Amino acid sequence: MPFFRYVVVLLLLLPIALFAQEDQKTFTVRYTNDILKIDGILDEPIWEMAESAGAFHQYFPSDTTLAAQQTDIRMLYNNTTLYIAIKLNTEGDDYVIPSLQRDYRAGGNDNISLLFDTFNDGTNAFLFGMNPYGVRREALISNGGSGRDNFTTSWDVKWQGETKLYDGYYVCEIAIPLTSFKFKQGETKWRFNSYRFDMQTNETSTWIKIPQNQLIYSLAFMGDMVFEKPLGKSRTPLALIPYTTGLISKDFETDASESKINFGGDAKVSIGNGMNLDVTINPDFSNVEVDNLVVNLSRFEISLPERRQFFIDNSDLFGSFGSQRDANPFFSRRIGIAENLDGETIQNGIIGGVRLSGKLTEDWRMGLLAIQTEADEANEIASNNNTVLAFQKKMFARSNLSFLFVNRQTFDEYDFLEETDRYNRVVGLDYNLASANNTWFGKFYYHQAFAHDIGSRNASGGFNLQYNSRYLNFGLNSNFVGNDFRSDLGFVRxxxxxxxxxxxxxxxxxxxxxxxxxxxxxxxxxxxxxxxxxxxxxxxxxxxxxxxxxxxxxxxxxxxxxxxxxxxxxxxxxxxxxxxxxxxxxxxxxxxxxxxxxxxxxxxxxxxxxxxxxxxxxxxxxxxxxxxxxxxxxxxxxxxxxxxxxxxxxxxxxxxxxxxxxxxxxxxxxxVFWSTLVQYSNQLDNLGFNSRLQWRFAPLSDLFLVYNDNYFVNSFMPRNRSINLKLTYWLNI
Known part of the structure; x- marks a missing residue:
């Protein structure tokens, strides 16, 4: 379908009337000069002065009544910290707690989550959660929380939280540094919601009433938390995260052994109230969890989720363009991997990189990512600069228009490199539609690729429009990918x-x-x-x-x-x-x-x-x-x-x-956490063992011991084996 038809459809949809939720709730966050002790015991008199955010609605099994087990949330703040006290009523103390590890999965166990839309745009939010045993989790929500891919728990930040169990209820007491958020200086309110899983009464509840046909973390359904005094300047301290790692490995196919020690690290710098600058030098991802193997019976490549921390923060700015199924112009897992001369996927070292991302103004977001990979001439792999630039403009209640530029380019001369492989660029526009109550959502996009001697069928485009109501859902997803469309840093199925x-x-x-x-x-x-x-x-x-x-x-x-x-x-x-x-x-x-x-x-x-x-x-x-x-x-x-x-x-x-x-x-x-995964696949002729011991000896500072072992299935002969010791330390300056 020609591109102008997509433009016509887009223009016809822009004036659609968008209606907000009917049930608007609000509460006031009181200012205090006190510094509160975080212990799960709400014995400070000032908590009695805090305004209550209660009257939770049931989300499951019904969404037409108030929750049977009510939750009461109170908040206070000073110049540096947001304090939160939560009382959660329960039938008893038979809690479901699968694990004591941070960043647990919320479904199927007892916990509460708090969502903060600090820029009031209905597009992005910070999430903090706790369970009755005081285990914490934090997450980033993007694209309005309209899909399950818009929720990532790989984001980490420092904050405090403690719980205490009582007869018939438990209490969560939380202190989150204001530097853990991003917000506009002088802001007087944030959009807020909270959802809770209570396994003893088989009930899920939310502060704002949400219909069951909507996701529970949808940012379309939020109330307001109003600050008694305008917020001051938000400036995250400079964070340095150095690491050192020692590796011993052996490849039994080539009989090659290796022992090495590496050093590197990351830095996080706050720029203004809304932007982050992240710098990485010689990053090492040996502590990242291994991918789950899949059985692929199709003719096409499959995509696997990004697990590396450096690529997670504000990842929606870079990775949500195009069609995730057919033609995503930027897929961060392309960086740091390559094919050797035998066509096998191998790790390609990253020299360093920077990422500048966040809010420029109330309506504009920006992302700039630049990563330099190293050359591996023995495998005919060139050193490449990988750059992604994205801008996003808020439109209407929760929609946005986004621009993307992707560039993969080598600046050195290599005898083995064809002219057509020296660079590849993609430029594109995406319009993401989301009505205020999330009844209508979708996207329209058009991307064009550039490379040496590329053909004329070098574009990709499409639209996805869906209607979501309680009884009837329908939609149409249509797209095209040209025969010459190419995105070296993307996923083109x-x-x-x-x-x-x-x-x-x-x-x-x-x-x-x-x-x-x-x-x-x-x-x-x-x-x-x-x-x-x-x-x-x-x-x-x-x-x-x-x-x-x-x-x-x-x-x-x-x-x-x-x-x-x-x-x-x-x-x-x-x-x-x-x-x-x-x-x-x-x-x-x-x-x-x-x-x-x-x-x-x-x-x-x-x-x-x-x-x-x-x-x-x-x-x-x-x-x-x-x-x-x-x-x-x-x-x-x-x-x-x-x-x-x-x-x-x-x-x-x-x-x-x-x-x-x-x-x-x-x-x-x-x-202290220990996880072991064994994966047997006769299709891939591999039996793999991955065992990872993690000691979090200080906030966001870890010692990892990771053991990997792989065998051929049919002969049960070893393929490769490694053991890695990695130490990271998070230092705020």
């Missing part, structure tokens, strides 16, 4: 496509019985290839029924009617040297799936997802499952299983593919 993915969903909310909600979804999608005279090469007609029970179990039944036209030969089993299905042939196939998720509040919980049906010219049986055992609060054991039995007629390949992933997490206390 496939080129030369025009895709259309409409959907409609009808939901029901029974007032009686065991069901909380159930509904039907119809989601056809199709892909055409412009260079093949717009031949329809793929379609999938997806139909499903899903239900959620008041006891928190979930069940779903799914039907897939697929068509795939293979333009090239392909072996879905990935058998080394196997006979491939022929190209220029189309395949129709139908399959079914059933899934069940048990109540995660239980000591033992599980999920099951069997499926069976046609697969190209054969059949496929698939079983996915997960078992979890909670010996709270110290031990959490889980086992993931993925089994695919693919049967294709002779002479094509058949295979039984297994992915088994047991994991054990032990939290000895709130400072």
């Amino acid at each position: 496939r080129q030369d496509i025009v895709a259309a993915r409409p959907f409609v969903e009808i939901n029901f909310w029974p007032t009686r019985g065991k069901l909380n909600s159930h509904g039907f979804r119809f989601n056809p999608n199709a892909i055409w290839r412009p260079t093949l005279d717009y031949q329809n090469t793929d379609y999938n007609i997806f139909s499903s029924w899903q239900a959620k029970f008041k006891s928190q179990e979930e069940i779903a039944v799914r039907l897939f009617n697929r068509y795939t036209f293979l333009t090239d030969p392909f072996d879905p089993t990935g058998t080394d040297g196997g006979t491939e299905l022929p190209g220029d042939v189309g395949y129709h196939y139908t399959s079914y799936e059933v899934s069940f998720q048990s109540d995660r509040r239980r000591v033992f919980s599980y999920s099951l997802e069997p499926g069976y049906g046609d697969f190209y010219n054969g059949t496929r049986f698939v079983f996915e499952g997960d078992l979890s055992l909670r010996l709270q609060p110290t031990v959490f054991i889980s086992m993931g299983v993925n089994y695919n039995s693919i049967k294709l007629p002779e002479p094509y390949e058949s295979a039984d593919l297994w992915l088994i992933s047991p994991r054990i997490n032990i939290t000895f206390n709130k400072s």
